[in-house]
Amino acid sequence: MFEQDILNKANSYMETFHYDDVSGHDIAHVNRVTKLAEYIASNEQKGHLLTIQLASILHDTIDEKIAKPKEAKARLINFFAELNLSQTLQESILHIIENMSYKNGANNNTKLSIEGQIVRDADRLDAMGAIGIARTFQFAGHFGEPMWVENQDHNIMQETNQNYNDWPPSAIKHFFEKLLKLKTLMHTKTAKNLAQQRHDYMQDFVQTFFKEWYFKY
Known part of the structure; x- marks a missing residue:
């Protein structure tokens, strides 16, 4: 599957998940985070862009503030299978989105890849x-x-x-x-x-x- 097709499907998945959100974790928030992450990656000249984009697009789909994490994670893994993402890419994305939330400072010392650092920065900027x-x-x-x-x-x-x-x-x-x-x-x-x-x-x-x-x- 071409990268743009993967991104299109990820956006559709995200939009379905967030379509009625009124908590501030809505489609517009995700789009801003994605744009910020792309900008940071471009400016820093670092990171694997597809990982950054997918982690940005999907970062709130298992957030405990707006979802039941275990059920949401299972659905997301099934979605990854539909995209035929490699196991390495799946694990990279999941590690980012499971460890980027602030959680009262609990995640601040969690070691993230450069892709994770960029997505976390983008989310925190928003x-x-x-x-x-x-x-x-x-x-x-x-x-x-x-x-x-x-x-x-x-x-x-x-x-x-x-x-x-x-x-x-x-x-x-x-x-x-x-x-x-x-x-x-x-x-x-x-x-x-x-x-x-x-x-x-x-x-x-x-x-x-x-x-x-x-x-x-």
């Missing part, structure tokens, strides 16, 4: 910046979490020893427990450069959010 902000509030709303719970004050950005795990769930909490940490977790130089601007934008947003939430006159 959790940052303006898109990352929008996705965070979309995700929180989908799972019934508030924007913010008033358990801290507006000087929070200057605090260095906050125990964020003790805070009630909220969209803003997610910035502190994950999103504002992503800048330092990028693998590639290309992603590090992109992450800086997105990080600064998020930080400005959170500071402005607290100024407006705790408005004083």
Whole structure:
């Protein structure tokens, strides 16, 4: 099977899986991650492109946040068989998508191939910046979490020893427990450069959010 046919089938599989998603893990998210990964690979001149593309396209199809992992993995393996992918390629893709998620930092030290590093960078970049902000509030709303719970004050950005795990769930909490940490977790130089601007934008947003939430006159 030609590579473009494989990619077309993978896209169809992905679109069927994500077609009604409203959690922020939708088709548009996957398309952005794929474009970012392709850009990083091109800029870095590293990695096997088909592995990067397939891992990007399929990266959320076994994500426990939106799927039952064991059942989803079995379906994905069956799909790989339909594509006649080599065992090596299947194993490479599965290792990437099973180990790229943040999972409260648990996967940060997992060793990934250069292809895995590129796809992880791309996925994390889409959790940052303006898109990352929008996705965070979309995700929180989908799972019934508030924007913010008033358990801290507006000087929070200057605090260095906050125990964020003790805070009630909220969209803003997610910035502190994950999103504002992503800048330092990028693998590639290309992603590090992109992450800086997105990080600064998020930080400005959170500071402005607290100024407006705790408005004083």
